Amino acid sequence: MRKALFLTLSLASLAFAPGAMAAGVAGMAAVSYGEPVLTAVSVSFPDSSTTFRPDASTAELLAEAKGATIIYVSGRTSTLRPSASDEALALRRALSARQYLIARGVSPLKIMVNFASAADFVADNSTPEGRYENQRVDIEVIYVPTY
Known part of the structure; x- marks a missing residue:
């Protein structure tokens, strides 16, 4: 349940991030730590x-x-x-x-x-x-x- 909530909140924050809709998830830079x-x-x-x-x-x-x-x-x-x-x-x-x-x-x-x-x-x-x-x-x- 907790994972699902985190995933839902994470995806929701992507939807409202400036430029997220225009760039899409594929357009976001991946960062490796x-x-x-x-x-x-x-x-x-x-x-x-x-x-x-x-x-x-x-x-x-x-x-x-x-x-x-x-x-x-x-x-x-x-x-x-x-x-x-x-x-x-x-x-x-x-x-x-x-x-x-x-x-x-x-x-x-x-x-x-x-x-x-x-x-x-x-x-x-x-x-x-x-x-x-x-x-x-x-x-x-x-x-x-x-x-």
Whole structure:
């Protein structure tokens, strides 16, 4: 719905822009700003933990995050069925990562938080190692080149 509204408003603004009707959309100059650059990392948590502790290489990648355009933080659990307590755990994990980034100079306005329990498994959830990998926070750091 939001995309449709944006598209509608964008097309409406083109229709009323001076010279848009005469020049047409094809006559408008295309501007290229380059492709966004994405850095994605995952940090796993021990059972029931909400303390965000990235390893050294992840911490190094996140040290540059204050220059990002937007950052998506997604908290996850390894439970098989969603529940209110597991949703709260996933949220606390995501908020712990958010706080880590803010403490290192990232503007809170750049950070979008998402969370879900019993979803988005990246490993076999029937093993302790797989569950550990699934109990995680995924962080996507997006940089948009400016010219």
